[in-house]
Amino acid sequence: AHLHPLGLGDWPFSLVPGHRIVGGRNCLFGSRPYQVALLRNGHIYCGGSLIAPKWVLTAAHCSRRISTVRVHLGDYNLQVKEGTEQIRRIHNFFMHPGYNLRPHDNDFMLLELDKPALLNSYVNTINLATCCPSPGTRCSVSGWGTIKSPQRQFPAIMQCADLYSVSQARCQASYSGRITENMLCAGVEQGGIGTCQGDSGGPLVCNGKLQGVVSWGKSVCALPGQPGVYANVCKAAQWVRSTIRGSLTRSD
Numbered sequence: 001a002h003l004h005p006l007g008l009g010d011w012p013f014s015l016v017p018g019h020r021i022v023g024g025r026n027c028l029f030g031s032r033p034y035q036v037a038l039l040r041n042g043h044i045y046c047g048g049s050l051i052a053p054k055w056v057l058t059a060a061h062c063s064r065r066i067s068t069v070r071v072h073l074g075d076y077n078l079q080v081k082e083g084t085e086q087i088r089r090i091h092n093f094f095m096h097p098g099y100n101l102r103p104h105d106n107d108f109m110l111l112e113l114d115k116p117a118l119l120n121s122y123v124n125t126i127n128l129a130t131c132c133p134s135p136g137t138r139c140s141v142s143g144w145g146t147i148k149s150p151q152r153q154f155p156a157i158m159q160c161a162d163l164y165s166v167s168q169a170r171c172q173a174s175y176s177g178r179i180t181e182n183m184l185c186a187g188v189e190q191g192g193i194g195t196c197q198g199d200s201g202g203p204l205v206c207n208g209k210l211q212g213v214v215s216w217g218k219s220v221c222a223l224p225g226q227p228g229v230y231a232n233v234c235k236a237a238q239w240v241r242s243t244i245r246g247s248l249t250r251s252d
Contacts, residue, residue: 021141021142021143021145021147021159021160021161021193021194021195021196021199022146022147022148022149022192022193022194022195022196022221022222023147023161023192023193023194023222024141024142024147024159024160024161024193025159025160025161026157026158026159026160027076027142027157027158027159027160028160029076029082030076030084030121030122031160032142032158032160032203033050033074033120033121033122033123033124034049034050034051034124034125034126034203034205034210035047035048035049035050035075035142035143035158035202035203036048036049036050036056036058036071036072036073036202037071037072037075037078037144038058038062038069038070038071038072038201039069039070039072039078040065040068040069040070041068043154044078044143044144044145044154044198045062045069045198046058046059046062046198046199046200046201046202047142047143047144047145047198047199047200047201047202047203047214048062048071048111048201048202048203049126049202049203049210049213050073050117050123050124050125050126051125051126051127051128051210051240052125052244053116053117053119053125054112054113054115054116054117055110055111055112055113055244056071056110056111056113057108057109057110057111057128057210057213057233057240058108058109058110058111058200058201058202058213059107059108059109059200059201059213059214059215059231060095060096060099060100060106060107060108060109061104061107061200061215061216062109062200062201063093063095063109066090066093066111067090069090070087070088070089071087071088071089071090071111071113072085072086072087073085073086073087073088073117073123074086074120074122074123075158076157076158077156077157077158078144078156078157079156080156084122084123086117086118086123088113088114088115088117089113089114090111090112090113090114091112091113091114092111092112092247093109093110093111093112094109094110094112094243094247095108095109096108096109096236096239097239098182102180103178104178104183104215104216104229105180105182105183106182106231106236107182107183107213107215107216107231108213108231108236108239108240109201110240110243110244112247126203126205126208126209126210127208127209127210128209128210128233128234128237128240129206129207129209129210129211129233129234129237130209130234130237131234132184132232132234132235133165133184133206133211133234134165135164135165135166135167135170136164136165137164137165137206137207137211138162138163138164138206139162139163139164139165139186139204139205139206139211139212140160140161140162140163140204140205140206141160141161141163141186141194141195141199141202141203141204141205141214141228142158142159142160142161142202142203142205143158143159143195143198143199143202143214144156144157144158144159144198144199145159145195145196145197145198145199145200145202145214146196146197146198146221147159147196149196149197149220149221149222150219150220152197154198161193161194162188162193163186163187163188163193163194163204163227163228164186164187164188164189165184165185165186165206165211166185166186166187166227168181168185170185170227171183171184171185171227171229174225174226174227175229179229181232181235182231182232182235182236183215183229183230183231183232184204184211184212184229184230184231184232185227185228185229185230186204186212186227186228186230187222187226187227187228189224189225190224191222191223191224191225191226192222192224193222194217194221194222194227194228195214195217195221195228196217196221196222197221199214200214200215200216201213201214202214204230209233210233211230211232211233211234212230212231212232212233213230213231213233214228214230215228215229215230215231216228216229217229
């Protein structure tokens with residue numbers, strides 16, 4: 001099985017950059033105000049999460065041609081103008097220093113927006129998890145990644161799904177030793193639900209906190225016993241905070 005980052009779209013269990021959610025449902029309008037869509041030429045490229053008015057956390061593997069990307073906040077149906085959208089450009093980006101030292105490890109990137117988001121009920125921030133999750137925690141994922149795999153079918157409306165965190169041991173067993181402490185697995189036992197191409201960089205939210213960033217999985221998404229792999233936010237919270245602080249003290 002190929003490992004892909006889910007950048008263009010994989011589910012929590014893809015190993016391709018790109019994910020989209022398989023087996024999900026239309027999210028309720030306005031229910032994921034922190035969800036960000038990264039669009040290139042009007043097409044979904046990756047997801048992200050608004051963690052401060054001027055800052056988005058996404059996956060490092062989403063960095064390709066990042067300067068051409070438009071950041072959509074408050075979006076729901078990518079083909080309709082709802083009036084809740086705010087569109088920003090990327091002023092600067094910061095890759096996690098531990099990324100790429102080994103494949104898919106520390107798959108985090110911070111995007112600094114050209115101007116802050118205006119927070120309201122459709123656009124809002126989410127707090128980072130500072131504790132790592134216990135196995136079996138119920139979590140939710142969201143995004144516009146492909147809803148079919150291995151075929152591709154990209155939805156206009158944001159998709160949501162519930163998943164469960166998986167122990168590091170089970171995760172290691174599924175991915176034969178490729179899992180580091182900076183990764184987190186989540187899925188459903190029977191398969192059929194997960195992130196996929198186009199979901200990469202998007203949020204895994206557990207107990208109201210951002211717990212994971214959609215990272216990689218098998219090239220066919222949402223297979224039974226093959227959870228999605230997420231960058232483990234509890235291990236990067238300190239890097240995120242110090243990077244944001246450091247950039248506030250630098251004058252542009």
